[in-house]
Amino acid sequence: MDLVAPVVVEPLKRRRCSECHQGPLERMIVEFNAPVCLDCADLGHLVFLRRGDTALTRRARENSALWAVVVRHNRRRTRYERQGLLVEEAALARAELACLADAEARARRRARDAVRRAAVDAAVTALLRAEIQRLFPSCPEDRVTEIAVHASTKGSGRVGRTAAGRSLDRGAVTAAVRASVRHVDTPYDTLLMQGVPRHQARTRVAPAIEAVLRAWRLGGGDTRGRGRG
Template sequence: MSAVVIRWSKARKRYERQGVLVEQPALELAEEQCLADEDVRARQRERAREKRAVEDVDFQKRMAQEILRLFPGCDANRAEAIAEHAGTRSSGRVGRSAAGRALEENAVTLAVVASIRHLDTPYDELLMAGVPRAEARERIRTQVDEVLDQWRRPR
């Protein structure tokens, strides 16, 4: 048996849920059932983690291929590094956005631009020196465009 406990809030002028009352035997039974299938849930989590790892490697491989298709002058090792960095799960990077997962050209290009910005220009040094982000990006724009132009041409 259980009951939802609510209380009238004078400040909000409505009933608010405070919790649930349950009988002690019911609580003990629920705890017992949770502990009984703990191993099953742990195995399921492990299998899901392994499956996601395989999916991530496959996605990063496809992203690297797409980078090389769009930027044939880019070194294969660099393309793999960009794909690995941009395609890291839960990173919040463009490679993990919906457009990135769909390998849309714009999203892949943004990942490449970010890599060039951080590795081939003094962008990070500008930020560390206190230059505002927008201004730092404007200062290095021509350098990024030059590298993109080189990479767009086949070797």
């Protein structure tokens, strides 16, 4: 059997109960086109639960033998919009206790997930670092770490977080190293600040980048700072 919940209205205008004449009414039902206060409608013992917490609303409704939907008219949208529920106070108390217990469980789960994600992130960075060292054996240790951490930062959208980066695709790893060299070992950023178009700036610093990469591949030593002008 489907349940039909009473609909309670939050009036936009000052209204008085058509039965007891109390007012102005904060909430009311409408019977025979006339406003009726919650006490006269036998809903006065219910408490208001504002919308927003889905779990709390669901549990309070399930635990309440009598409940009602609260709506308010939105003039701009020309429709009634749900504001919350009226539920039995004891039902709301039971729902709050259940949600508190859930909150503790959710907090523990979030903590476990955070540890797991941190371990995964560390593993991604370590694998990327090892591949950079393999491809560029003469790259300084601090630069290897710097590039790996930067490229694998979660949520950054950088090479290390892409499918190609995670699979240690040679081109993706090289792109991460090249990007670091461009910004650290050449005057690229300075050229951009001077108004040089990006593509022109890249063309101008390309030889310096390739020189650094070649040195790191062949054992040319630390080239930090070369190319700065």
